[in-house]
């Protein structure tokens with residue numbers, strides 16, 4: 056029996072293995088910033104290396120003698136966790152010798168950190184919170200690192216305070232690393248916000264969330280520590296009550312107590328995160344230079360906004376490195392609504 060010729064196998068659609076590493080993506084981004092001359096991509100690449108080192112330590116935290124406090128307090132008067140120290144050192148060592156930075160600002164150091172004389176100095180400043188939400192380390196809740204890059208404005212070879220106290224609108228890049236169920240690095244160079252997920256099996260951050268935009272309409276979600284409600288100003292209390300009464304339909308409350316995790320959810324789902332000032336913290340708790348301003352750049356690049364209740368966070372010029380600020384960040388409509396409630400109280 057003559058068999059009919061076999062028909063060629065049906066062509067299976069090619070699996071899309073279009074893998075974009077963060078290094079590749081940053082190089083492509085850099086083409087949009089010709090003035091950055093490679094520094095920009097090298098800074099973000101070196102940061103991604105530090106992120107991998109910290110991620111490994113965070114993921115092993117329960118197994119190494121790395122949990123708990125380091126036995127001293129930081130400039131904020133807060134107990135320093137061992138992972139805070141580890142993250143601080145990991146970022147410092149990844150960045151101190153590259154010749155790209157003139158100085159750094161860290162939540163864990165009182166003064167700005169000039170690049171040591173033994174290394175060449177560059178034109179950029181890195182500001183960072185090495186480990187955000189560190190009080191959550193011991194209970195395995197997501198924590199993060201927050202960073203931003205500024206360009207030197209002084210003629211001091213190894214930077215000056217003036218270089219570090221620039222308004223957030225002067226940031227040329229900002230981002231965070233979220234050590235959660237997966238490790239993600241999210242950054243913006245001002246145009247678009249992009250998310251990368253670490254594939255630990257190959258040690259690469261792979262583009263997983265291109266062009267993140269805060270959804271509109273946003274999720275009906277607000278994020279605040281309501282334990283302090285009695286200490287808030289009347290306007291902030293009225294705003295949160297308005298959302299709770301539904302502001303139309305009901306809102307749900309989501310609060311992790313880890314800024315990077317709370318912000319990441321707000322960025323992907325919409326809604327608003329707020330850490331307002333209160334009678335006990337008249338300037339709020341969160342720091343302007345290395346927490347609010349970097350996240351504000353990301354929120355705006357994703358179509359959202361960030362305010363201190365009266366003006367855009369990005370317009371606020373810091374007067375000191377560890378200055379605190381109230382923060383309302385997320386979907387623009389909700390941030391504007393919060394500002395209106397705050398404005399109304401000051402008229403009453």
Ligand code: AHG
Pocket residue numbers: 133162184186187188189190280312313314315330340
């Ligand atoms: P850090 O761990 O860098 O000091 O930051 C902690 C911050 C931030 O992660 C979070 O939004 C906030 O503390 C939570 O504060 P409360 O515990 O007062 O809600």
Ligand code: MN
Pocket residue numbers: 184186187188314346
């Ligand atoms: Mn923090």
Ligand code: MN
Pocket residue numbers: 162184185186187188189
């Ligand atoms: Mn911190």
